[in-house]
Amino acid sequence: MKTLEEILTVTRSIAWGATDILRSYYRGDNKQNLEVNYKQNEPVTVADTATNNYIVEQLQTAFGSEDFGYISEETYQKQAANSKELVWIIDPLDGTRDFINKTGEYAIHIALVKDKRPILAVVAQPETEKLFYAIKGKGSFVEVRSVTGDNSTEALNVSTRDSLDDLTLVVSRSHRNEKLNHLLKNLPCKNQKVVGSIGGKIAAIVEQKADIYISISGKSAPKDWDLAAPELILSEAGGSFTHFDGTNLSYNTGDINQWGGLIASNGKCHQMLCEEAEKILGQLS
The missing domain is CATH 3.30.540.10 (Fructose-1,6-Bisphosphatase, subunit A, domain 1)
Incomplete structure (x- = not known):
């Protein structure tokens, strides 16, 4: 081997x-x-x-x-x-x-x-x-x-920005749903940068051009092949990529869909972002 x-x-x-x-x-x-x-x-x-x-x-x-x-x-x-x-x-x-x-x-x-x-x-x-x-x-x-x-x-090393107000969200041109739009509207970080492809979004974070990427599944969800490679690139550059509850993503489980809420960040405010996201989305239920 x-x-x-x-x-x-x-x-x-x-x-x-x-x-x-x-x-x-x-x-x-x-x-x-x-x-x-x-x-x-x-x-x-x-x-x-x-x-x-x-x-x-x-x-x-x-x-x-x-x-x-x-x-x-x-x-x-x-x-x-x-x-x-x-x-x-x-x-x-x-x-x-x-x-x-x-x-x-x-x-x-x-x-x-x-x-x-x-x-x-x-x-x-x-x-x-x-x-x-x-x-x-x-x-x-x-x-x-x-x-x-x-x-x-x-x-590569992620940014050291550690104030929610200063963080930049990298977002999609498409792949939006009501929950995600509500969350993005209510998070303290208002700076946004539009980038296509998840690989491109994570590249923006590890090159310090952005700090956060968020995904919330709706009728569909990101797949294993969308996330596995970008996740390791990010985590090895010092960032974090987890579910909203802080648990790790898992791959090759038999279900290729990555359901629920996911946050990728520079890691400096990761737990705070997870907690804030769950709190904001709780207002919808």
Whole structure:
């Protein structure tokens, strides 16, 4: 079995390859028709499928299927939790609507999960040529690709802002519901920054451009592949990502949906935010 550091080296290379595939579709270099279909009311394009196939095939070639299981947005079918000790959780295109609408704010998520918790993560932002990565207990880093091939890498740390009034919320253009709108309206932090894709939102927090991201499920909920990689990137940069009651997120449980209220933050006011969110939402009941 390879070490996590060796596995990460391979995974980063795969993520850069997936970045090039998505950029070729995004910039129109790929001549295939980018026809949009819908699966459970969410858009899917040929770019999602092509990138997914590349990532899964490359991971399976590198690591096989004897020790590793695979859960991917584009191939997942309802099933019991994967029985493998180590499970890859993959989102080949996080932010498909942003990809289609050409905002540039889409991402690639690849996470390795053990005992329902992420231990290795990569989040790539193709349009910024940035690759965020982490191993549990080893910190978070961002690699920026250069046209000269001389990539730069730096360690990531969340902001030290510790007053609710000073914190900036990163929010979606879509994926809103009545509860979330009520909560955002009543929280003390009024600064907001709009960013597409969950990977992009967490990247904004670890790059100190924002401090909080909140999700509340309605008819649907974020999925394992939306959160597993970004969560580890954030926590290894010093932030927190939990349910409103402070409990950890769990992955590969047999239910891919992450129901309820979730808060990602720089960690400085995390417990206070959780308590405030539950109090504000309690006013609706």
